[in-house]
Amino acid sequence: MLEVAARSIPGSAHPYEDRILADDKVGLFAVADGVTHSSQGSGAVAAELALSLLREYFSGDLVAAIGKVHQIAVRRREEDSTIGETTLTAVAVDEGRLLVGNVGDSPAYLVRAKNMRGLIQEDKSPHGYITQVIGYPETIHVHSTSLQLKDQDMVIVASDGVEHVLRVSFVHQLLSMPEVSEVVDSIIQEAKARVTGYDDDKSVIVLRVVER
Numbered sequence: 567m568l569e570v571a572a573r574s575i576p577g578s579a580h581p582y583e584d585r586i587l588a589d590d591k592v593g594l595f596a597v598a599d600g601v602t603h604s605s606q607g608s609g610a611v612a613a614e615l616a617l618s619l620l621r622e623y624f625s626g627d628l629v630a631a632i633g634k635v636h637q638i639a640v641r642r643r644e645e646d647s648t649i650g651e652t653t654l655t656a657v658a659v660d661e662g663r664l665l666v667g668n669v670g671d672s673p674a675y676l677v678r679a680k681n682m683r684g685l686i687q688e689d690k691s692p693h694g695y696i697t698q699v700i701g702y703p704e705t706i707h708v709h710s711t712s713l714q715l716k717d718q719d720m721v722i723v724a725s726d727g728v729e730h731v732l733r734v735s736f737v738h739q740l741l742s743m744p745e746v747s748e749v750v751d752s753i754i755q756e757a758k759a760r761v762t763g764y765d766d767d768k769s770v771i772v773l774r775v776v777e778r
């Protein structure tokens with residue numbers, strides 16, 4: 567079974583643009599981090615739209631669903647200038663198998679025993695600019711990976727507002743916490759305490775596998 571907790575709070579650097587999806591009934595979890603300086607419109611509107619579409623179109627094939635989300639977002643942006651752009655990192659759990667799909671740079675990690683492994687491929691140029699997001703450009707590539715989950719595995723999906731604290735030494739301190747809600751709250755609080763100069767929105771979803 568999966569233990570699940572999720573939380574998202576605004577930062578102070580810009581209007582709140584993160585959105586999270588945690589649907590344990592279908593095993594779908596995602597973070598969308600709206601782009602602050604979108605080419606048009608609002609990143610928050612884009613993030614809201616992306617998660618709504620993902621929930622609607624996901625039926626087992628995560629890559630296909632994210633691709634569909636992007637196609638619709640591109641088309642709607644042509645008709646509605648309030649829609650900006652957003653990253654999207656999503657995971658789905660099906661019969662103990664983890665599927666991961668991402669566009670942009672919102673992080674996801676697998677924590678297994680003493681190891682911590684990144685699960686996404688960042689879409690960044692050598693200068694640090696995001697090269698593709700939901701909504702731009704017209705054609706994108708959805709990165710994907712999959713793996714079999716094991717007892718006590720922890721999966722963390724987040725926005726970059728907490729990425730700076732997601733280091734092995736800190737995360738290992740969280741493994742013994744009895745509730746995943748405590749893990750989420752600890753990550754949020756650590757990120758708030760260690761703001762790096764840009765107080766971004768902070769979003770975290772934590773899944774923990776418990777075999778009973």
